[in-house]
Amino acid sequence: xxxxxxxxxxxxxxxxxxxxxxxxxxxxxxxxxxxxxxxxxxxxxxxxxxxxxxxxxxxxxxxxxxxxxxxxxxxxxxxxxxxxxxxxxxxxxxxxxxxxxxxxxxxxxxxxxxxx
Amino acid sequence: xxxxxxxxxxxxxxxxxxxxxxxxxxxxxxxxxxxxxxxxxxxxxxxxxxxxxxxxxxxxxxxxxxxxxxxxxxxxxxxxxxxxxxxxxxxxxxxxxxxxxxxxxxxx
Numbered sequence: 001x002x003x004x005x006x007x008x009x010x011x012x013x014x015x016x017x018x019x020x021x022x023x024x025x026x027x028x029x030x031x032x033x034x035x036x037x038x039x040x041x042x043x044x045x046x047x048x049x050x051x052x053x054x055x056x057x058x059x060x061x062x063x064x065x066x067x068x069x070x071x072x073x074x075x076x077x078x079x080x081x082x083x084x085x086x087x088x089x090x091x092x093x094x095x096x097x098x099x100x101x102x103x104x105x106x107x108x109x110x111x112x113x114x115x116x
Numbered sequence: 117x118x119x120x121x122x123x124x125x126x127x128x129x130x131x132x133x134x135x136x137x138x139x140x141x142x143x144x145x146x147x148x149x150x151x152x153x154x155x156x157x158x159x160x161x162x163x164x165x166x167x168x169x170x171x172x173x174x175x176x177x178x179x180x181x182x183x184x185x186x187x188x189x190x191x192x193x194x195x196x197x198x199x200x201x202x203x204x205x206x207x208x209x210x211x212x213x214x215x216x217x218x219x220x221x222x223x224x
Contacts, residue, residue, distance in 0.1 A: 033212070035214075040216075041216060041217075042202050042204075042214030042215055042216050042217050043159075043202070043204070043214045044214065045211065045212045045213075048210070048212070056210065058211065058212065059211060059212075059213070088157065090159060092159075102164045103147065103149075103164050104161045104164060105149065105151075105161050106161070107158070107159040107160075107161075109157075109158065110157055
């Protein structure tokens with residue numbers, strides 16, 4: 001869905017390097033999420049943000065940090081990359097519709113990260 | 117923490133067949149969602165269903181929150197239904213926990 005974009009789409013880096021993954025959305029949603037997916041596994045939540053001033057740790061936040069620069073932008077950083085951070089990273093946005101008590105998450109295309 | 121299990125882990129169907137995927141969770145949750153990840157890795161939200169039943173075309177889902185399970189029904193399966201189906205729960209602490217997924221292959 002072009003409404004949620006991630007850059008870069010693929011990245012190879014070396015152990016110890018700092019790397020930033022960026023996510024932008026044009027859906028006007030307040031809620032944004034970062035997940036990682038390892039082969040054969042489901043997604044695990046790294047960080048999430050319900051608005052610009054709200055940042056929360058997810059299930060596996062160690063080794064990661066985030067920045068919510070604006071409603072539309074949510075960046076994920078690996079301060080010192082290590083090989084077990086090799087994974088597929090997804091950004092997602094959502095908005096809770098109180099009228100029908102429903103929420104739909106929209107995912108970006110993913111970023112494949114390889115840490116050597 | 118909450119455990120989320122999905123069954124079966126793998127499923128192969130002939131095109132046109134029906135199937136039921138199950139998601140069990142070990143504690144009360146605030147909501148539950150079903151997702152489909154296609155063979156190219158794209159993730160699509162299918163249902164937001166903390167309780168009750170919803171239908172969308174050939175897909176429907178039912179969550180029985182008191183018994184801590186949800187079912188996803190796929191009727192008249194098509195090859196484009198192939199991929200991995202995940203359920204994800206949101207806890208009272210706003211933690212999102214995904215299940216391990218059910219890998220579905222629909223063969224013509």
